[in-house]
Amino acid sequence: MLEELIKIDKELFLYLNGLGTPLWDGFWMYLSRTLSFITIPIYLGVLFYTYRIFGLKKTLLVLLLISLLITCTEQLSTLFKHEIARLRPCYDDEIKNTIRLVKEYCGGKFCYFSAHAANSSAFAIFFGILFIKRNRLLFFLLVAWVLLVSYSRIYIGVHFPLDVLTGIVFGVFFGWFFAAMFFALKIRI
Numbered sequence: 001m002l003e004e005l006i007k008i009d010k011e012l013f014l015y016l017n018g019l020g021t022p023l024w025d026g027f028w029m030y031l032s033r034t035l036s037f038i039t040i041p042i043y044l045g046v047l048f049y050t051y052r053i054f055g056l057k058k059t060l061l062v063l064l065l066i067s068l069l070i071t072c073t074e075q076l077s078t079l080f081k082h083e084i085a086r087l088r089p090c091y092d093d094e095i096k097n098t099i100r101l102v103k104e105y106c107g108g109k110f111c112y113f114s115a116h117a118a119n120s121s122a123f124a125i126f127f128g129i130l131f132i133k134r135n136r137l138l139f140f141l142l143v144a145w146v147l148l149v150s151y152s153r154i155y156i157g158v159h160f161p162l163d164v165l166t167g168i169v170f171g172v173f174f175g176w177f178f179a180a181m182f183f184a185l186k187i188r189i
Contacts, residue, residue: 125175
């Protein structure tokens with residue numbers, strides 16, 4: 001069953017990765033960057049909004065929790081990558097000659113699961129939960145951003161769909177967990 005799932009995952013990757021064109025490569029590469037003219041305003045905007053809603057003390061709590069949140073998702077992704085040791089598409093002998101690798105450098109050897117997908121979805125869910133009652137639009141914009149960042153990892157050829165989906169699942173869990181922690185701690189501040 002696992003072999004069949006990996007086969008489907010590779011086929012879906014080849015299909016989604018193959019949809020790319022040189023015209024769009026720069027856009028998806030840029031979107032995949034951790035810090036860019038797209039992500040920095042998102043981070044700063046959400047932080048400013050947090051300050052306006054919660055004030056300084058609770059914003060400092062949010063910064064602490066976000067730091068811990070990203071550390072958790074990043075480290076867990078690294079642990080999984082080394083323990084599971086699934087090769088990135090560009091290192092997979094079965095498909096490496098048929099993929100569209102947009103980056104010059106493929107990245108580390110292993111790919112399961114995507115830290116980009118985990119980090120961005122954890123961030124989005126954390127803030128989405130904090131502000132869902134006040135601003136539903138923000139939640140949907142953050143989710144759209146997560147989906148674009150996640151797809152960019154497939155588009156540029158460095159992650160399989162299952163890597164991205166698993167990253168999103170872990171990100172959603174940790175985003176929810178740390179948001180719950182914020183509400184528990186917020187009462188004491």
